[in-house]
Amino acid sequence: MMENKDILVDVQGLTHQFPMGKKKSIKAVHHVSFQIRRDEIFSLVGESGSGKSTVARCLMNIYEPTEGTIRYDGINLCDKKEREQHKTRLQRERQIIFQDSASALNQRMKTKDIVAEPLRIQHIFSEKEELDQYVRQQLEMVGLEENYLNRRPSELSGGQRQRIAIARAFGMKPRLLVADEPIASLDVSIQAQVIKLFQHLQEEHDCAILFIAHDLSMVRYLSDRVGVMCKGHLVEMGETEKIFQNPLHSYTKSLLSAIPVPDPALEKKRSSVTYDAASIWNTGIMVEAEEGHWVMQEEADHENLI
Numbered sequence: 001m002m003e004n005k006d007i008l009v010d011v012q013g014l015t016h017q018f019p020m021g022k023k024k025s026i027k028a029v030h031h032v033s034f035q036i037r038r039d040e041i042f043s044l045v046g047e048s049g050s051g052k053s054t055v056a057r058c059l060m061n062i063y064e065p066t067e068g069t070i071r072y073d074g075i076n077l078c079d080k081k082e083r084e085q086h087k088t089r090l091q092r093e094r095q096i097i098f099q100d101s102a103s104a105l106n107q108r109m110k111t112k113d114i115v116a117e118p119l120r121i122q123h124i125f126s127e128k129e130e131l132d133q134y135v136r137q138q139l140e141m142v143g144l145e146e147n148y149l150n151r152r153p154s155e156l157s158g159g160q161r162q163r164i165a166i167a168r169a170f171g172m173k174p175r176l177l178v179a180d181e182p183i184a185s186l187d188v189s190i191q192a193q194v195i196k197l198f199q200h201l202q203e204e205h206d207c208a209i210l211f212i213a214h215d216l217s218m219v220r221y222l223s224d225r226v227g228v229m230c231k232g233h234l235v236e237m238g239e240t241e242k243i244f245q246n247p248l249h250s251y252t253k254s255l256l257s258a259i260p261v262p263d264p265a266l267e268k269k270r271s272s273v274t275y276d277a278a279s280i281w282n283t284g285i286m287v288e289a290e291e292g293h294w295v296m297q298e299e300a301d302h303e304n305l306i
């Protein structure tokens, strides 16, 4: 059972549409509801275009939801006044890492200043020495040594720039970290290192993480709970192991059946399940199949009920 005091993020009926011309719009997210506990890693998975990044951006107030509410520690993020009132706190406590964070870095700033900037704005350190040392430490944690401190983003590789973005976000010790495919551009060895940082941040600093990734093995390894998105709908949600061992929605079954198995003999025997996402039939009804494991009813189930 999730108790109210444990909840950091509460998303209710989130809908987001992108206007396309005068009359048309793209419904990227339909009536999605979920919560994130203060101390958990919650992942969103689903095919490309299913609405994961749109949800993430709504949580960071980069997009304004068309409908629904998002509360962060009780603060209504959809209310401009409330947001303004808690501006400093929200800037400090909520951090985001994008897949292409690298391209959003200020090209004119040096690595060390990029990482130090949010810490300076928030006056986290009173001594310059302390700040410098802290910045060095954060960069070292993502595998960037001293000689990168004075370089500018244009003088670094894509993976190195991504690590700067990660160091900058982690350095703030956020209470909510939204990580939208944060490691896709990194080498496998660095990926493992960064994943350890995520775990460390979550365990040591009581941070809630919204994690979005295409690598389902990584999601399984890292997350406490998982939400599955298909065509803008959240179709299933629950504890990670329950979802992976006993997927209930046909879309989740097909998604998980595509994960390669390392054992070639086993891989041969497996049948992959295909799911035509176009056939998703939105009943809008989420049923709690077992405690904490929610699944959206499908057309067939719905007919059985009538």
Ligand SMILES: Nc1ncnc2c1ncn2[C@@H]1O[C@H](COP(=O)(O)OP(=O)(O)OP(=O)(O)O)[C@@H](O)[C@H]1O
Pocket: 018, 026, 027, 028, 046, 047, 048, 049, 050, 051, 052, 053, 054, 055
């Ligand atoms: N700025 C935008 N303007 C118009 N449509 C958009 C915009 N951003 C996303 N979309 C559309 O909204 C839908 C959801 O996109 P979103 O980026 O949230 O998907 P995603 O699940 O993050 O996909 P991926 O795994 O490829 O990152 C898609 O149909 C996409 O084309």
Ligand SMILES: [Mg+2]
Pocket: 052, 053, 054, 180
């Ligand atoms: Mg995305």
